[in-house]
Amino acid sequence: MIHALWRTMAAGWNAGDAALFASVFAADVDFVNVRGEALLGRDAVEAGHARLFETAYRGTTLSATVTLVRPLTPELSLVHAMSEIHPAGVVTHAQAVVRHAGAPEIAAFHNMIPKGPAA
Numbered sequence: 408m409i410h411a412l413w414r415t416m417a418a419g420w421n422a423g424d425a426a427l428f429a430s431v432f433a434a435d436v437d438f439v440n441v442r443g444e445a446l447l448g449r450d451a452v453e454a455g456h457a458r459l460f461e462t463a464y465r466g467t468t469l470s471a472t473v474t475l476v477r478p479l480t481p482e483l484s485l486v487h488a489m490s491e492i493h494p495a496g497v498v499t500h501a502q503a504v505v506r507h508a509g510a511p512e513i514a515a516f517h518n519m520i521p522k523g524p525a526a
Contacts, residue, residue, distance in 0.1 A: 408511045413471040420469035420492075423460040424481055430455035431482040441518050468493045471509055480510035 412431040419511065421427030429452045446452050475487035486503045491507040497520065504515040 408504055409476055409484060409486055410473050412505065412511060412513060413473055416429055417469045417471045417490075420456075420460075420464075420467070423465065425453045425457035425460055429454050432512045432516065433506060436513060437515045439517040441520050464492065464495070467495055479504075481505060483514075484512075488497065 409488050415431050416428055417506050419425065419430065429449050432449045433454050436447075436452060438452050440446065440455070441503045446455050456513055467488055469492055471488055471490040473486060473488045475485070477485040479485055484500075484507065488501045488503070490499045490501065491497065492499075500521050501512050501516060501518045501519050503517070506512055506514045
């Protein structure tokens with residue numbers, strides 16, 4: 408179920424469909440993007456990604472891999488995922504909290520660009 412959230416997110420990105428991309432997030436999600444900007448709520452995530460899909464990331468694709476699922480309680484899991492935006496070559500790491508009491512949804516999401524290895 409948790410992996411399906413990231414598959415849906417990628418499908419939305421790949422179609423340039425901000426509503427589908429945002430559909431995996433809770434209505435009250437706390438979302439922090441790679442620039443450290445906080446987006447509060449699914450509507451803000453959708454609006455922000457609609458702008459991205461119309462401009463800088465128009466025509467790009469996203470591949471995502473869930474790398475860790477750690478149950479925290481019967482209703483919550485901590486999830487780590489790696490994503491890559493093609494052809495831009497942007498790699499991100501996300502840490503998320505998924506609520507799965509009822510239909511699974513991402514309740515908190517923090518995305519960042521990992522620092523490369525030290526020189």
